[in-house]
Amino acid sequence: MISEVRNQIKGILQDAINAAIQSGDLPHVNTPDIPFSPTKAPEHGDIASPIALSLAKTAKTSPRKIADAIASHVQLEESFLIRKVEVAGPGFINIYLSKLWVYNVLKTIKEAGANFGHSNHGEGIRVQVEFVSANPTGPINIVSGRAAAVGDALVNLLNAVGYEAIREYYVNDAGGQVENLGASIDVRYRELLGQGGLEIPDGGYHGTYLVNLAQSIIDESGAEYLQIDDTERIAVFRDLGIERLLAVQKATLERFGVHFDIWSSEKALRENGKPGEIIKVFRERGYLYEADGATWFRMTDFGDSKDCVVIKSDGEYTYFVPDAAYHRDKFERGFVKAIDLLGPDHQGHVEHLKHFVEALGLGDDWLEVWIIQQVNLIDAEGNRIEMSKRSGQFYTLDSLIDELAEAVDDRFAVDVARYFFLMRSNTSHLDFDLHLAVTQANENPVFYVQYAHARCCSIFREMENQGIAQTEMDEGIAEHIDDPESLRLIRHLAEYPEVVLNSAEKREPHRLTHYVFELAGLFHGFYNEHRVLDPSNSHLTQVRLMLVGAVQTVLRNGLTLLGISAPKSM
């Protein structure tokens, strides 16, 4: 809504510039698209434009003079929007918005309610967001937890601005990794049954969760599987392992509040012959050649430094093939855009993936790939825990939630985790300081935001206790708002739809996290400075109730998009 205002002001300033040129106050210049700069301080008005600064060179006049000329030609009386125009600093044109605008902001928020901030910008375009997609070879760790929080919020954001976005999880339930899983379980199984001298195979999984898994198999059926031959047993354990570990992953994600719309299976993809189709397409288009007993893809045709193997000399596909097939499958399912959130260990894969998509002719910007950077956990002793599934050293999302639940209220454990994951930009490494999250639970930023919402709710409860009724708001009532705290709040509220749009379009949910935190801060400041329910001044009470209602709505909307609860009391 601030952007609509900006467009109107653009028109007003353009008219003023034209008028200034007509009257000879300004030399004839071609005006570029009128820029705006964010106003950081209230003395810079509500909206500011550095247009005079950029015109200075072509107009060959000082920016200050240009700004004065433009400002003097702004038709204040014809605008319901602008209250005052000032020239400041080196030549900024600062614009102060009218009380009518204040009224419009509050009214719009009240009428839109839970839909405030939503738009149809995406025009119903179908978007598929693939995230987490952890191999079904172990529990969900906190790196995947970060991706889960980011992906989930991103889909919320996309849907809020009018896309039709869905959440998808690609299960790598075929290929070498799951063979290693079967072999690793087999080792644990035989160890538990007393066989010595066994070692987890290369590329296998060392985590103790496989010991537990093997134990549960023994609990159920004893040493029964020792009767069958090795390869068969490993295959049984592979399938059993996938099934159980996937179930654990699903349970963890549900607990974390992330619900995937589609679970895609690599195994099913292979059984449907999709990888073979891809190979056929690549071969027809001349991207493949044979060397050293393997089949290679001409990655160098796409500017890469070397080609890569797609069919190994043992006849197996490398993971590229089903992966490329999977992306073609996404396209065939009708998604106009695919967004992949990948972990930091897949970084080298990004370019390859894009080249495969290019080779399939799916369009340049059809696929977006984002790397969600690494998470390091700082434990209570200040030790940095490195995440690596294969070394068996990892910290699971479940244990994170468990620890948070122990330290803070149960109902907020997931909120805290999600908030921490959504605080940082995706490209930054994230140090999840558990020590801080746990021991200083009360100063936790997520509570700061939630508390602001709870306070809003509390005011309305008190309103009812005192038997105060909310009246319909009219334009005149906005005249009663003129304190700086309220005006700053309103200006910030008006920016919300733009923040939602930017967060969605730039795929950066953390912008919204920062926004709600700032909004909470502004509200806490307002709350301490002003009393809302004032029996001696019903006009003021009414307009402030309106404001508190707007803050409550926007906090709740923002937190909801982030997947964080907005408690009514704390």
Next chain:
RNA sequence: GCGCCCGUAGCUCAGUUGGAUAGAGCAACUGACUUCUAAUCAGUAGGCCGCGGGUUCAAAUCCUGCCGGGCGUACCA
């Protein structure tokens, strides 16, 4: 070597299409509860925005060269 990411206050990090005096939180210090919730607020202190060049009226932001850190660079996924 090549590629990607990062470098901003003691620590962890924001910083929008380049805009006015670079911001938060934590840690430190000083104050504010007879009040709609003090899980709060107000204030103090803390900065060659890694370094050097360039573009611009204007650079934390764009370009370039260094320095430092993380990750990736398989006939693994």
